Amino acid sequence: MKPLTIGRLSRAANVKVTTIRYYETIGLMGTPDRSASGQRLYGMVDVERLSFIRHARELGFSIDAIKDLIRLQTAPDQDCSAVDSIAQQQLVEVQKRLAQLEALERELKRMIENCRGGEIDGCQVMAAINNHAECESEKHERLKPL
Amino acid sequence: MKPLTIGRLSRAANVKVTTIRYYETIGLMGTPDRSASGQRLYGMVDVERLSFIRHARELGFSIDAIKDLIRLQTAPDQDCSAVDSIAQQQLVEVQKRLAQLEALERELKRMIENCRGGEIDGCQVMAAINNHAECESEKHERLKPL
DNA sequence: ATACAGTCTACAGTCACTATAGAGGCAAGC
């Protein structure tokens, strides 16, 4: 039952110390108790909450979505459908992104296969980037970072 | 042969005006001539360069990679292999990201399928996020934004 | 007593832009 310092919480939930403090500033983690000298003190509840956050982040949920999930979690007798729809939405996003990346993969592969070496002047990879518009009928959306 | 203002260049290459100016500040586009009143003036060379940049961005290349590609482009009698390896590297990144997202898709689907409605207290989606560690043997890396 | 790891705050930097504010420029119609 002894409280954890931020470093111990960090190891317990596998989230970096600086990230925990960041989560506090954005209101994702509550403001913890402090020791006499001002150090943050946490309990098992915090380990669980932080682990939940980490898992949700690993599943690609945005901070905002996680805030929603946590809010719903504290109202346990409500209907599950709100939770379900957040997850559904996340799946849709993941699938959109997958489709984009698959198109990219095809194009990069094609470019690279056509490259038979030689001088840059006649490089097929360069040509492919230049003629990108003609490569696939589908237009790419603005690409989010890899 | 009359020069283009930034707005015309923007429409010609399908890149936003603000983005062109941004590319100038980071040295991706050179500093253009100016009219007497200080407006930027561009030529067809700039349309081509900007289009190249846009195509490369659509293929997911980073700004730094594009800088490299442009540098190589201006040395046309060098070997093509440097270009090829930049493209190869990009393909590897795309494929890594694809694998990550496919794992995510499987997990989200499984979570959602298990959800049979009911109260949040017994919600399988919530449970799945909590028990995420046990879901798939593979560990997710830190996830980049969708 | 000293060394060293941990913790504190506050702020700047990342990436690739986007948005906003406020001022000045340019061409067409009246």
Add this chain to the structure above:
DNA sequence: GCTTGCCTCTATAGTGACTGTAGACTGTAT
């Protein structure tokens, strides 16, 4: 010449989800 209305200019701040840095204090082991 004047007005209308879009175009362009600079400078600065914001985005998301953190990470990195500086400089000072704290806690613990030897």
